[in-house]
């Protein structure tokens with residue numbers, strides 16, 4: 080193994096220098112707002128404050144699926160929160176999510192607005208509100224919620240663990256890359272075995288469990304995140320590959336993946352979504368062509 084750092088932790092950790100690596104400028108050890116800034120409010124019942132990362136995509140896919148299934152009450156405004164610029168620390172955003180992370184949702188359809196944060200909680204809230212994409216029979220519902228929470232517990236090892244040390248850390252360190260590559264491959268195997276026996280993650284139906292898991296593990300299987308497809312031999316997980324393609328074939332997934340996206344092909348970036356027609360007229364390629 081390569082030589083580990085000769086760093087000895089001090090008795091008490093203090094915040095006196097940047098940690099280095101991508102996102103170092105937004106990392107801080109204290110919660111709460113850094114500045115005053117109200118959030119915008121659009122005309123629809125649901126106001127989403129987000130960014131097109133895997134956690135954000137879970138919610139925009141759900142909203143697009145609900146609309147495609149005919150739930151008009153799921154109309155939404157999706158506002159862009161630029162986390163690299165610290166917008167998650169504005170007072171308005173912190174009031175919706177005290178944890179200062181996207182995605183955050185305000186449901187303004189009732190007399191009093193309801194805030195929801197944590198992508199898993201948002202998926203569950205919307206599934207219950209509209210009676211969709213969450214089985215009602217006890218065993219099937221338990222299976223769906225088990226996989227939903229599996230994702231919430233597992234993805235930090237993929238993103239904060241593997242992704243951070245393999246792609247973002249200022250230097251490549253064998254110990255953490257090894258540790259988290261092992262865990263991520265184990266997770267892919269868990270998923271692959273499940274998908275060998277079941278069409279979708281929670282059973283024969285497509286549910287919020289698929290919507291939570293696909294933006295992370297489907298993206299990994301496609302080589303869209305961390306440039307790690309070869310390193311992790313993702314093509315070996317045949318059932319994950321089959322399911323990834325099946326989910327990606329859904330038009331609502333394609334649309335949901337475009338919302339609040341600020342990277343990749345301009346034609347696939349819809350920075351903000353305030354109307355269904357925005358997919359035709361407001362993608363970055365169209366806005367750039369219009370000058």
Ligand SMILES: N[C@@H](CCC(=O)N[C@@H](CS)C(=O)NCC(=O)O)C(=O)O
Pocket residue numbers: 105132133134135162167179180181182196197198199
């Ligand atoms: N467990 C949270 C995680 C959300 C999360 O980590 N969001 C990231 C982007 S994917 C974020 O907002 N990071 C900004 C920051 O850490 O300051 C969820 O699933 O909603």
